Amino acid sequence: MCVNRTGGSYLVGSDGHPSPWFAVGMSNGADGVGTAGGTDGRDGDAAGRLFAGPGEMRALCRALDWAATPLGPVEEWPAALRAVAGLVLAAPTAMVVLWGPELVQFYNDAYREVMGAKHPAGLGQPTRECWPEVWDFNAPLYEGVTRRGESFTFTDQPLVVERHGRREEAFFTLAYSPVPDDGGAMGGVLVTVFETTAQVRARGAREEERERLLAESEAARARVTATLESIGDAFYAVDRDFRFTYVNHRAEELWGRSRESLLGRHYWTEFPQAVGSVAHRHHLEVMAGRRPAHFEAVSPVIGRWVDVSLYPDEAGGGLACYFRDVDDRRHADAERERLLREAEAARDAAERAAAAAAASEARYRMLFDSIDAGFSVVEVIFDAERRPVDYRFVEANPAFAEQTGLADAVGRTARELLPTLEAHWFEVYGRVALTGEAVRFQNGSEPMGRWFDVYAFRAGAPEERRVGILFTDVTAAHVAARERERLLAELSAERERLRSTILNMPAPLALLVGPEHRFDIVNAAYRRVSGGGRDVTGLTPPEAFPELAGQGIYELFDRVYETGEPWSGPESPVRYDRDGDGVQDTWFDLHFQPVRDAEGRVVGIFNFAVDVTDQVRARRQVERLLAESEHARADAEAARTEAEAANRAKSEFLAVMSHELRTPLNAIGGYAELMEMGIRGPTTAQQQEDLRRIQTSQRHLLGLINEVLNYAKLETGTVHFDLADVPVRDAVLGAELLVAPQARSKGIALAVTDCPPGLEARADVEKLRQIVVNLLSNAVKFTDPGGRVEVSCARDEAGVRVRVSDTGIGIPADKLEAVFDPFVQVRSDLARPHEGTGLGLAISRDLARGMGGDLAARSTPGAGSTFTLTLPAA
Numbered sequence: 001m002c003v004n005r006t007g008g009s010y011l012v013g014s015d016g017h018p019s020p021w022f023a024v025g026m027s028n029g030a031d032g033v034g035t036a037g038g039t040d041g042r043d044g045d046a047a048g049r050l051f052a053g054p055g056e057m058r059a060l061c062r063a064l065d066w067a068a069t070p071l072g073p074v075e076e077w078p079a080a081l082r083a084v085a086g087l088v089l090a091a092p093t094a095m096v097v098l099w100g101p102e103l104v105q106f107y108n109d110a111y112r113e114v115m116g117a118k119h120p121a122g123l124g125q126p127t128r129e130c131w132p133e134v135w136d137f138n139a140p141l142y143e144g145v146t147r148r149g150e151s152f153t154f155t156d157q158p159l160v161v162e163r164h165g166r167r168e169e170a171f172f173t174l175a176y177s178p179v180p181d182d183g184g185a186m187g188g189v190l191v192t193v194f195e196t197t198a199q200v201r202a203r204g205a206r207e208e209e210r211e212r213l214l215a216e217s218e219a220a221r222a223r224v225t226a227t228l229e230s231i232g233d234a235f236y237a238v239d240r241d242f243r244f245t246y247v248n249h250r251a252e253e254l255w256g257r258s259r260e261s262l263l264g265r266h267y268w269t270e271f272p273q274a275v276g277s278v279a280h281r282h283h284l285e286v287m288a289g290r291r292p293a294h295f296e297a298v299s300p301v302i303g304r305w306v307d308v309s310l311y312p313d314e315a316g317g318g319l320a321c322y323f324r325d326v327d328d329r330r331h332a333d334a335e336r337e338r339l340l341r342e343a344e345a346a347r348d349a350a351e352r353a354a355a356a357a358a359a360s361e362a363r364y365r366m367l368f369d370s371i372d373a374g375f376s377v378v379e380v381i382f383d384a385e386r387r388p389v390d391y392r393f394v395e396a397n398p399a400f401a402e403q404t405g406l407a408d409a410v411g412r413t414a415r416e417l418l419p420t421l422e423a424h425w426f427e428v429y430g431r432v433a434l435t436g437e438a439v440r441f442q443n444g445s446e447p448m449g450r451w452f453d454v455y456a457f458r459a460g461a462p463e464e465r466r467v468g469i470l471f472t473d474v475t476a477a478h479v480a481a482r483e484r485e486r487l488l489a490e491l492s493a494e495r496e497r498l499r500s501t502i503l504n505m506p507a508p509l510a511l512l513v514g515p516e517h518r519f520d521i522v523n524a525a526y527r528r529v530s531g532g533g534r535d536v537t538g539l540t541p542p543e544a545f546p547e548l549a550g551q552g553i554y555e556l557f558d559r560v561y562e563t564g565e566p567w568s569g570p571e572s573p574v575r576y577d578r579d580g581d582g583v584q585d586t587w588f589d590l591h592f593q594p595v596r597d598a599e600g601r602v603v604g605i606f607n608f609a610v611d612v613t614d615q616v617r618a619r620r621q622v623e624r625l626l627a628e629s630e631h632a633r634a635d636a637e638a639a640r641t642e643a644e645a646a647n648r649a650k651s652e653f654l655a656v657m658s659h660e661l662r663t664p665l666n667a668i669g670g671y672a673e674l675m676e677m678g679i680r681g682p683t684t685a686q687q688q689e690d691l692r693r694i695q696t697s698q699r700h701l702l703g704l705i706n707e708v709l710n711y712a713k714l715e716t717g718t719v720h721f722d723l724a725d726v727p728v729r730d731a732v733l734g735a736e737l738l739v740a741p742q743a744r745s746k747g748i749a750l751a752v753t754d755c756p757p758g759l760e761a762r763a764d765v766e767k768l769r770q771i772v773v774n775l776l777s778n779a780v781k782f783t784d785p786g787g788r789v790e791v792s793c794a795r796d797e798a799g800v801r802v803r804v805s806d807t808g809i810g811i812p813a814d815k816l817e818a819v820f821d822p823f824v825q826v827r828s829d830l831a832r833p834h835e836g837t838g839l840g841l842a843i844s845r846d847l848a849r850g851m852g853g854d855l856a857a858r859s860t861p862g863a864g865s866t867f868t869l870t871l872p873a874a
């Protein structure tokens with residue numbers, strides 16, 4: 001950010017350099033003056049008309065002395081500038097037009113914010129003076145527009161702005177277009193500025209959010225994958241067609257197959273031996289019934305017992321499977337069963353044949369020592385209320401220490417070995433000792449940190465209260481099962497988090513899954529733009545939006561799904577039923593982002609759809625306005641050319657006619673004079689009188705024709721001015737001399753009252769005299785006998801003024817301007833029409849202006865009139 005010398009601020013590109021193509025300042029929120037100033041006498045009407053209406057800029061334009069700017073007085077502005085100025089003032093968007101070779105700034109209310117501290121001084125100022133700090137960058141751009149008629153648009157330019165008292169990054173879309181002058185040459189540059197910060201920020205936030213979501217779901221996936229790889233169980237997942245979508249490392253090991261050789265392949269073709277097996281039946285049931293199954297069976301693939309858990313995979317429509325080799329345990333179980341039977345048999349034998357005890361004991365001991373399941377015999381200890389409170393180890397086989405971690409147990413009680421052992425162990429063994437009913441159960445022991453699969457039975461006579469305990473350590477299996485539950489819970493929590501993040505995002509976002517692109521997750525913002533409050537969840541795009549058929553949008557989903565390439569379409573036209581009241585034209589920033597699974601396959605599409613209809617409509621309106629103003633300009637141009645041609649034709653006609661009339665009139669005068677002088681013979685007194693009347697009429701007519709001719713000359717621009725430093729007093733006295741007889745004969749006092757001898761004006765002396773004569777003869781003509789006519793001259797800051805005042809009939813206020821129009825005479829119903837053409841004042845004013853001066857009138861009807869001629873001083 002830079003600060004210019006006047007203390008205002010302007011924008012720079014976010015790279016820190018002044019923007020090469022544009023420079024604006026931001027006001028700190030303070031509004032400029034909004035009061036309309038007084039109107040300048042001369043510009044008043046033209047400016048008042050063009051700038052009529054509300055708003056600060058119109059008020060400033062009315063108050064500004066345009067004559068002091070390079071654009072000159074408003075009434076002299078070309079029609080094109082007026083048209084574009086009207087357009088700029090009426091436009092709701094920020095606009096500035098840079099007009100003429102000096103690129104003078106003319107801007108509207110919305111653009112004030114852009115001007116910042118440079119407002120209001122910048123109105124009517126050349127842009128180079130207003131923005132010297134960025135002129136080097138802007139100059140070539142303006143050159144491109146004005147010299148080559150090029151248009152430029154800069155979309156979403158990032159700029160650092162200072163406004164509302166702080167620095168912030170904002171975005172603007174800027175359009176530069178050429179505006180032709182009346183003659184078709186380049187008149188100026190029209191710059192339109194839209195702030196697009198909100199849209200750009202929304203887009204950025206959307207992108208970030210999407211990135212974050214993708215990263216998050218990626219991380220969740222990675223975590224799940226890592227877990228699946230680290231657990232001891234084999235794991236695989238298949239889709240609804242039983243094609244492998246995931247195979248973990250343990251499964252690879254068990255099957256002896258690499259995952260690469262399985263992924264994407266059909267389960268039953270890869271493992272044909274499994275078809276028809278128990279596992280096959282369970283797989284089909286889970287897939288169809290969508291309920292989990294748990295079973296143990298001999299795997300037809302590896303020929304060993306496996307423990308299998310099958311779960312339907314709700315998201316993908318397939319199923320997931322955990323399994324592990326329990327062949328060893330199965331065999332141990334079988335062995336154990338067998339041993340137990342044997343033990344029973346042994347016990348029976350022991351009971352039956354006490355005599356054979358020694359032999360049996362030896363055999364029993366051998367058996368007892370040889371099995372790898374833990375085995376012990378305990379004697380349960382009861383308290384006085386026959387509640388089991390402890391038990392003493394009577395026997396333990398070698399595997400006992402391995403399975404329990406307890407050494408030298410025999411002879412000691414459980415409480416001695418494990419003071420915090422849970423009461424349930426005493427209870428269950430106490431029950432067995434008392435009832436004689438064998439039990440089988442699984443249970444854990446906190447102090448031992450293990451889980452056991454236990455078979456307990458009464459050993460020996462009831463009163464001995466002995467219990468035989470056969471058990472295996474199943475801690476590993478138990479932990480694995482717990483872990484599996486935890487993982488599944490975690491997976492579904494992650495899934496839920498993703499869903500709620502999407503649902504709560506402010507940008508319209510939907511997740512579509514599968515090759516049919518069914519809407520899976522649709523957030524509230526997306527639902528709002530879906531139109532008519534429809535809920536599209538679970539539908540395919542053609543079901544959700546049937547009116548989109550034929551617009552190529554369904555095909556976009558297919559394309560993104562098939563190619564895996566994201567697709568973005570800013571301001572894509574979409575015809576659909578947005579508001580529930582029929583199909584309409586809308587525009588959307590569309591984005592399709594493929595969603596992939598762990599193997600990188602596309603499984604869904606994120607669809608972002610931001611409604612930018614209002615933005616697009618606003619821009620189109622500006623374009624339409626521009627085109628309309630162009631038409632209006634062309635029409636005005638044509639009308640003007642036509643009017644000028646007509647006027648020229650009229651003036652030429654007058655010039656020719658007047659000239660044609662003068663020749664015969666001169667002949668009439670000449671012959672009348674010859675007769676009057678008696679050259680054609682003697683004449684009577686009556687004839688002499690007639691001849692004088694003829695001559696008077698001839699001179700009058702000639703005077704009228706000369707005036708018409710003069711005016712026509714002025715109009716056709718054929719009058720030539722010989723400018724010199726003219727002594728004003730001489731010219732005034734010369735004129736007075738010519739009118740004096742007329743005044744005298746009418747009884748009117750005519751005087752030059754005050755006119756310093758040294759006063760000189762820059763003028764054509766003949767034309768000056770002509771104007772004064774004309775004013776004096778009017779004064780005499782419209783003043784009754786006994787009245788007074790005065791001429792004075794003076795010098796002031798505006799130049800030299802010559803005043804002619806009379807005490808005549810005066811001019812009504814509403815006619816004061818009209819008397820300067822050609823052929824206008826003020827009619828008084830009381831008096832008969834005065835002589836004259838109504839051209840004198842029109843000619844006089846044209847002559848005055850032709851010399852760089854002006855002619856104006858003031859009057860009080862009934863009291864007199866004053867005509868003031870202004871001329872540049874010498």
Ligand code: ADP
Pocket residue numbers: 778779782806808809810811819824825826827834835836837838839840841842865
């Ligand atoms: P003309 O005198 O030939 O009619 P001008 O253009 O000189 O044409 O004047 C236009 C009209 O302005 C006159 O017809 C008259 O009505 C009015 N006018 C001009 N000068 C005076 C004056 N000094 N006092 C009153 N009315 C005047």
